[in-house]
Amino acid sequence: MKLGQATIKDIARELNVSSSTVSRALKDYPGISDETKRKVKELAEKLNYRPNAVALSLRKSKSFTIGVIIPEVVHFFFSTVISGIEEVAYANGYNVILCQTNEKLQRELSSIDTMLANQIDGLLVSYSKETEEFSHFSKLMAQNFPIVFFDRVPEIENTVNVTVNDYQGAYDATKHLISQGYTSIAHLAGPKNLTISKKRMDGYQAALRDHGLEINPDWILPCPMGTQEESMKITEQLFEEGGDFPNGFFASNDIAAAGAMMALKKLGYKVPKQVGVVGFSNWQFCSMIDPPLSTVAQPGFKMGEKATQLLLEMIDNKDRSYDATKTLVLETELLIRKSSVK
Amino acid sequence: MKLGQATIKDIARELNVSSSTVSRALKDYPGISDETKRKVKELAEKLNYRPNAVALSLRKSKSFTIGVIIPEVVHFFFSTVISGIEEVAYANGYNVILCQTNEKLQRELSSIDTMLANQIDGLLVSYSKETEEFSHFSKLMAQNFPIVFFDRVPEIENTVNVTVNDYQGAYDATKHLISQGYTSIAHLAGPKNLTISKKRMDGYQAALRDHGLEINPDWILPCPMGTQEESMKITEQLFEEGGDFPNGFFASNDIAAAGAMMALKKLGYKVPKQVGVVGFSNWQFCSMIDPPLSTVAQPGFKMGEKATQLLLEMIDNKDRSYDATKTLVLETELLIRKSSVK
DNA sequence: CAGCCTTATTCAAACGTTTGCATAAAAAAG
DNA sequence: CTTTTTTATGCAAACGTTTGAATAAGGCTG
Numbered sequence: 001m002k003l004g005q006a007t008i009k010d011i012a013r014e015l016n017v018s019s020s021t022v023s024r025a026l027k028d029y030p031g032i033s034d035e036t037k038r039k040v041k042e043l044a045e046k047l048n049y050r051p052n053a054v055a056l057s058l059r060k061s062k063s064f065t066i067g068v069i070i071p072e073v074v075h076f077f078f079s080t081v082i083s084g085i086e087e088v089a090y091a092n093g094y095n096v097i098l099c100q101t102n103e104k105l106q107r108e109l110s111s112i113d114t115m116l117a118n119q120i121d122g123l124l125v126s127y128s129k130e131t132e133e134f135s136h137f138s139k140l141m142a143q144n145f146p147i148v149f150f151d152r153v154p155e156i157e158n159t160v161n162v163t164v165n166d167y168q169g170a171y172d173a174t175k176h177l178i179s180q181g182y183t184s185i186a187h188l189a190g191p192k193n194l195t196i197s198k199k200r201m202d203g204y205q206a207a208l209r210d211h212g213l214e215i216n217p218d219w220i221l222p223c224p225m226g227t228q229e230e231s232m233k234i235t236e237q238l239f240e241e242g243g244d245f246p247n248g249f250f251a252s253n254d255i256a257a258a259g260a261m262m263a264l265k266k267l268g269y270k271v272p273k274q275v276g277v278v279g280f281s282n283w284q285f286c287s288m289i290d291p292p293l294s295t296v297a298q299p300g301f302k303m304g305e306k307a308t309q310l311l312l313e314m315i316d317n318k319d320r321s322y323d324a325t326k327t328l329v330l331e332t333e334l335l336i337r338k339s340s341v342k
Numbered sequence: 343m344k345l346g347q348a349t350i351k352d353i354a355r356e357l358n359v360s361s362s363t364v365s366r367a368l369k370d371y372p373g374i375s376d377e378t379k380r381k382v383k384e385l386a387e388k389l390n391y392r393p394n395a396v397a398l399s400l401r402k403s404k405s406f407t408i409g410v411i412i413p414e415v416v417h418f419f420f421s422t423v424i425s426g427i428e429e430v431a432y433a434n435g436y437n438v439i440l441c442q443t444n445e446k447l448q449r450e451l452s453s454i455d456t457m458l459a460n461q462i463d464g465l466l467v468s469y470s471k472e473t474e475e476f477s478h479f480s481k482l483m484a485q486n487f488p489i490v491f492f493d494r495v496p497e498i499e500n501t502v503n504v505t506v507n508d509y510q511g512a513y514d515a516t517k518h519l520i521s522q523g524y525t526s527i528a529h530l531a532g533p534k535n536l537t538i539s540k541k542r543m544d545g546y547q548a549a550l551r552d553h554g555l556e557i558n559p560d561w562i563l564p565c566p567m568g569t570q571e572e573s574m575k576i577t578e579q580l581f582e583e584g585g586d587f588p589n590g591f592f593a594s595n596d597i598a599a600a601g602a603m604m605a606l607k608k609l610g611y612k613v614p615k616q617v618g619v620v621g622f623s624n625w626q627f628c629s630m631i632d633p634p635l636s637t638v639a640q641p642g643f644k645m646g647e648k649a650t651q652l653l654l655e656m657i658d659n660k661d662r663s664y665d666a667t668k669t670l671v672l673e674t675e676l677l678i679r680k681s682s683v684k
Numbered sequence: 685c686a687g688c689c690t691t692a693t694t695c696a697a698a699c700g701t702t703t704g705c706a707t708a709a710a711a712a713a714g
Numbered sequence: 715c716t717t718t719t720t721t722a723t724g725c726a727a728a729c730g731t732t733t734g735a736a737t738a739a740g741g742c743t744g
Contacts, residue, residue, distance in 0.1 A: 017693075020733075095457075402701085
């Protein structure tokens with residue numbers, strides 16, 4: 001802490017008035033003489049007075065701080081969400097305290113604990129891959145503590161959520177592959193316990209079904225870790241097995257898509273000529289790789305903004321209570337690049 | 343704020359003892375009977391008591407919170423730094439409050455203001471591209487407020503810094519290009535007012551000089567924004583001008599390198615056969631693009647860790663004062679991929 | 685000039701903790 | 715049984731701020 005920060009008391013002492021007078025003078029309360037106001041403000045300026053937010057926080061039982069729980073900052077999508085959060089929080093005079101879980105439940109639990117101890121006014125959460133049980137959230141909700149879930153939303157009652165239309169995004173991507181003439185399409189799926197994985201899977205299957213294609217369970221390839229190495233290995237294994245090969249890949253995330261593309265190159269298949277690939281998220285690298293990767297863009301920044309707006313509304317609304325699930329669904333955009341155009 | 347959080351007072355009231363007793367019992371102070379300790383701890387457990395960090399902060403004039411000022415979270419390198427910061431802060435019981443400047447000086451100034459109002463114990467800073475004057479930092483330093491600069495360090499006296507050996511990294515990269523037989527090497531330079539840009543430029547020039555190559559000022563191409571579009575345009579322009587062309591590019595960052603590579607492809611040059619390219623930072627996409635981009639890897643996570651360790655040491659050290667510039671320089675690693683190997 | 689309203693200011697409590705000092709009760713010593 | 719020591723607890727102030735209620739002037743009214 002800064003040692004020499006001036007306080008209201010310092011101003012009061014120097015001017016031989018009470019702290020109350022100073023406090024009121026600073027905020028133009030009626031009933032303080034203009035003369036006093038002038039003197040107080042002058043001195044405050046001179047001493048570079050800044051109200052102590054901690055004291056305020058204690059007094060008002062409000063910290064103007066929101067907590068953000070996120071799996072990983074280095075994940076491009078999440079870093080764009082953070083930007084959106086920061087932007088709105090900042091514009092409304094709120095601070096952001098950030099914790100990454102690194103996909104660990106333990107970390108999620110203890111982060112929430114410290115954040116609560118720090119009297120955050122609300123919480124924005126995208127939970128970890130390990131989280132399969134949500135009582136640590138529902139307990140808070142039972143006390144009407146403001147929480148907004150984004151991207152990864154739990155399957156419990158009466159939550160407030162902001163998500164992306166994962167189903168539609170996956171549907172569009174798969175449909176696009178089909179319309180390009182790829183007839184046997186595999187899916188690199190995300191971790192099972194995330195709703196987004198399920199939704200993307202559903203969209204993928206629905207598109208196949210709607211276009212009269214059959215769903216081959218062998219071509220649904222779980223990539224729980226979502227690393228490039230993982231999906232490379234999985235793709236290579238698939239082709240080693242013999243039998244029918246898929247000629248299209250819809251991946252639940254860009255990294256997996258990139259991994260598949262590398263494996264295909266290594267195996268001697270041409271993308272997009274022989275095999276089409278579409279990813280999900282629109283990481284920066286999508287436009288830089290060869291061929292550029294088609295993908296489903298998620299509005300990360302907007303998601304951060306919207307989630308924060310919702311949270312601030314809940315914070316402001318004194319008599320809040322969770323009486324129904326409210327989900328704001330943001331639309332995705334299919335970006336067609338070369339990797340999926342024959 | 344959570345409405346129903348139990349306080350020491352609640353426990354005291356319920357047990358008919360004073361707050362002091364509760365406070366002491368909870369932390370096993372001597373002079374509290376075992377019986378009382380037991381009862382207090384039991385009830386605390388039952389009520390799910392969590393000390394109010396805000397009250398503690400006010401009482402102790404210490405918030406266990408550090409502020410981080412960063413240009414952008416979506417920048418891969420910075421997001422890895424944040425991870426490192428988080429890790430160490432968290433392990434030592436500190437919270438992290440985060441502000442992005444989006445490369446704006448105004449934002450930097452006001453962020454510092456709010457952070458100070460929130461009584462942060464110290465500051466980790468990588469300043470914005472707009473920042474060319476550092477009095478807002480030196481004022482704080484004059485009051486012995488703990489600040490550690492990382493990556494972008496200011497040219498003022500007695501700072502504590504963590505940087506990467508940008509000079510050596512640039513030198514190594516350029517030397518590597520030379521050793522691969524690229525004889526006329528251009529440099530896509532970063533923003534002028536950042537020390538890192540200068541250092542990388544210096545390393546580039548030194549390598550040329552040491553290997554008997556002449557420095558062509560026309561081939562030093564400023565890319566102040568560091569976007570892909572910018573460097574594409576600049577590269578194309580260079581080749582449109584006619585005259586001698588460079589056959590090697592050393593870029594001050596990966597995005598610029600990727601832009602140059604795209605421009606080269608578009609112009610019909612083969613990378614690495616005709617032109618070699620090396621970037622800086624090792625973004626995730628480097629290994630995914632075609633050809634994979636050689637680059638100078640920066641230890642971002644480690645930088646975050648070290649900077650935070652230094653900061654916490656300064657915070658703990660009561661009689662600190664800035665008496666000399668201390669700079670911790672982390673070594674880079676040249677990652678040779680296909681883009682620079684003939 | 686007594687009574688009353690303004691106007692400007694102060695008091696004191698509160699937010700949740702910690703901590704030096706005082707105090708009460710019990711135990712030990714004389 | 716006094717006196718001293720020990721043991722266990724309580725008091726009160728402090729961190730910086732806000733805010734309802736109290737107070738002290740002075741000015742106006744009749």
